[in-house]
Amino acid sequence: DTAVSQTPKYLVTQMGNDKSIKCEQNLGHDTMYWYKQDSKKFLKIMFSYNNKELIINETVPNRFSPKSPDKAHLNLHINSLELGDSAVYFCASSLDDRGKGYTFGSGTRLTVV
Amino acid sequence: GQQLNQSPQSMFIQEGEDVSMNCTSSSIFNTWLWYKQDPGEGPVLLIALYKAGELTSNGRLTAQFGITRKDSFLNISASIPSDVGIYFCAGQTPRTYTGNQFYFGTGTSLTVIP
Numbered sequence: 001d002t003a004v005s006q007t008p009k010y011l012v013t014q015m016g017n018d019k020s021i022k023c024e025q026n027l028g029h030d031t032m033y034w035y036k037q038d039s040k041k042f043l044k045i046m047f048s049y050n051n052k053e054l055i056i057n058e059t060v061p062n063r064f065s066p067k068s069p070d071k072a073h074l075n076l077h078i079n080s081l082e083l084g085d086s087a088v089y090f091c092a093s094s095l096d097d098r099g100k101g102y103t104f105g106s107g108t109r110l111t112v113v
Numbered sequence: 114g115q116q117l118n119q120s121p122q123s124m125f126i127q128e129g130e131d132v133s134m135n136c137t138s139s140s141i142f143n144t145w146l147w148y149k150q151d152p153g154e155g156p157v158l159l160i161a162l163y164k165a166g167e168l169t170s171n172g173r174l175t176a177q178f179g180i181t182r183k184d185s186f187l188n189i190s191a192s193i194p195s196d197v198g199i200y201f202c203a204g205q206t207p208r209t210y211t212g213n214q215f216y217f218g219t220g221t222s223l224t225v226i227p
Binding site for chain 1: 144148153154155157158163199201203205214215217219
């Protein structure tokens with residue numbers, strides 16, 4: 001069974017569209033995250049979320065919004081897509097204890113044309 | 114936000130050679146993690162370090178938590194082709210805020226030539 005699963009694996013869309021990426025974890029973790037990996041492979045946190053709080057990286061445009069229907073899911077919605085949004089997006093999860101490593105999904109490659 | 118500097122940025126080595134890479138920060142960290150990312154996949158946790166000076170091994174991999182708490186090192190002995198990938202360090206500051214946020218390094222891309 002996949003621990004952290006993301007769908008779709010690949011997403012190609014036109015500028016201006018709205019799209020969503022889904023993420024589910026079956027590890028019983030209480031915190032989930034979204035990371036963006038750019039073309040230089042740098043991993044940048046976008047959001048971390050548990051049932052207590054949503055922590056947003058202040059550099060993330062408000063066109064990006066996380067939605068969590070329950071503890072095991074954290075979906076990423078993106079409005080009005082721009083060319084610069086093209087990247088690989090990773091979902092991750094962890095226990096809500098400091099020092100616990102993350103388990104990452106396999107990523108969603110988003111291409112905006 | 115914090116950015117961790119990894120070096121070298123990339124390495125090309127012959128199979129069987131040993132590999133060393135490091136990660137440095139301007140801030141003190143209380144946790145260091147090392148991840149490996151295979152092409153087309155997400156990063157996978159290799160080693161976690163929780164105490165200054167700690168030395169931990171995972172098979173042919175050995176990582177150390179620097180004494181200054183501002184750096185960490187990863188060594189791979191007797192490299193094999195499947196060691197190819199990008200290696201990331203990740204660190205967590207001892208700030209007293211809620212959450213489990215880690216800062217990731219810039220990555221070291223490893224190529225092993227058979």
